[in-house]
Amino acid sequence: MTSNTLTESDVLNALRNIEDPDLHQDIVSLGFVKNVRIDGGKVSFVIEMTTPACPVREKFQTEATRLVGQLPGVAAVDVQMTSQVRPSRAETKNDLIPGVRNVVPVASGKGGVGKSTVSANLAIALAGMGAKVGLMDADIYGPSIPMILGVKDGPEVIESDRRIIPPEAHGIKVISMGFFLEEGQAIIWRGPMLIQMIQQFLGDVQWGELDYLLVDLPPGTGDIQLSLCQKIPLTGAVIVSTPQDVALKVAQKAIDLFRTLKCPILGIIENMSHFICRHCGEREEVFGNGGARRAAADLDIPFLGEIPLATEIRTASDLGRPILLEDPESPYAKAFRRVAEDMAAQISVQNMSGAGPVKITF
Numbered sequence: 001m002t003s004n005t006l007t008e009s010d011v012l013n014a015l016r017n018i019e020d021p022d023l024h025q026d027i028v029s030l031g032f033v034k035n036v037r038i039d040g041g042k043v044s045f046v047i048e049m050t051t052p053a054c055p056v057r058e059k060f061q062t063e064a065t066r067l068v069g070q071l072p073g074v075a076a077v078d079v080q081m082t083s084q085v086r087p088s089r090a091e092t093k094n095d096l097i098p099g100v101r102n103v104v105p106v107a108s109g110k111g112g113v114g115k116s117t118v119s120a121n122l123a124i125a126l127a128g129m130g131a132k133v134g135l136m137d138a139d140i141y142g143p144s145i146p147m148i149l150g151v152k153d154g155p156e157v158i159e160s161d162r163r164i165i166p167p168e169a170h171g172i173k174v175i176s177m178g179f180f181l182e183e184g185q186a187i188i189w190r191g192p193m194l195i196q197m198i199q200q201f202l203g204d205v206q207w208g209e210l211d212y213l214l215v216d217l218p219p220g221t222g223d224i225q226l227s228l229c230q231k232i233p234l235t236g237a238v239i240v241s242t243p244q245d246v247a248l249k250v251a252q253k254a255i256d257l258f259r260t261l262k263c264p265i266l267g268i269i270e271n272m273s274h275f276i277c278r279h280c281g282e283r284e285e286v287f288g289n290g291g292a293r294r295a296a297a298d299l300d301i302p303f304l305g306e307i308p309l310a311t312e313i314r315t316a317s318d319l320g321r322p323i324l325l326e327d328p329e330s331p332y333a334k335a336f337r338r339v340a341e342d343m344a345a346q347i348s349v350q351n352m353s354g355a356g357p358v359k360i361t362f
């Protein structure tokens, strides 16, 4: 056979053998393969993934090169890997933040489980992989994101046309109530004020184009959660819990709330999961083993992975240099990157599946 008998469908048929592990379909049916060009024995094409945070990126590239390279008449294969984050499939129009493809609230049943630490590190992980990321600190009772990210300068507020330009830290756009409060100042929040704040954080903040906007929620189930779900379509919530039974029981309340509000749950992250001994490297299950994984299975929710309990994670946060930047090769940074990949995969699953998130109106 000679090279000029090779057709585009030969190439596509070969590539049908590559299946996306999360979406359970082949990459041709999913529409990932683009710009197939055949020039004599040279074949080139693009594989467009649903997220830059894709752990199988290199595997796909190698497989695609091999499969097409095996076709008769092919002398060289050039595979270009790109990504385009798919927007949430809500039917309701996202008027408040039209450039934001996915809004992902990070929630927990109670405070102190590491929600802010996890949100900040996941945001940095996604940005580091090439995604456009924003982080909205909606925890009005303890806004800690500016401290964790070491952001000193607040947003630029343009009063004349009600625009707030968020500062950028480590490649992510950040907004927090902490920027608007004097140190030590306390506010007694009432329902309408909270709704107003959410409205401004969504409508007035110039988020621009974002693949992912993570929202660090206050703990528990209150007005903020409710108004967020009412105002914009959410791709899905991520729940952070520690492994103890009590923590998981309160996490369940947060899960119930999102389910009631018809907001999909992307999965559970277990934080402070286990302790790795600095001297012997042995794993110590401080709070018992696998609690969140079991809870996720019981509740039929994806388990997004575990982050160890480590002094390094806390000190890095205290210094405003999250561990992902402070020590990117540490097992802790790797754990955050793995969870970020799993979360991005679940977001893709949500957006590529039939039923999109629902916007609730009361």
Ligand SMILES: Nc1ncnc2c1ncn2[C@@H]1O[C@H](COP(=O)(O)OP(=O)(O)O)[C@@H](O)[C@H]1O
Binding pocket: 108, 110, 111, 112, 113, 114, 115, 116, 117, 118, 144, 271, 272, 273, 307, 308, 309, 310, 311, 313, 314, 315, 317, 318
């Ligand atoms: N995996 C972890 N290992 C060690 N310390 C952690 C870890 N996650 C969070 N922390 C620390 O626990 C405290 C509470 O975390 P934070 O992210 O503020 O929780 P939340 O936002 O849920 O209230 C902080 O001092 C933080 O540095």
Ligand SMILES: [Mg+2]
Binding pocket: 115, 116, 117, 139, 142, 144
């Ligand atoms: Mg917090």
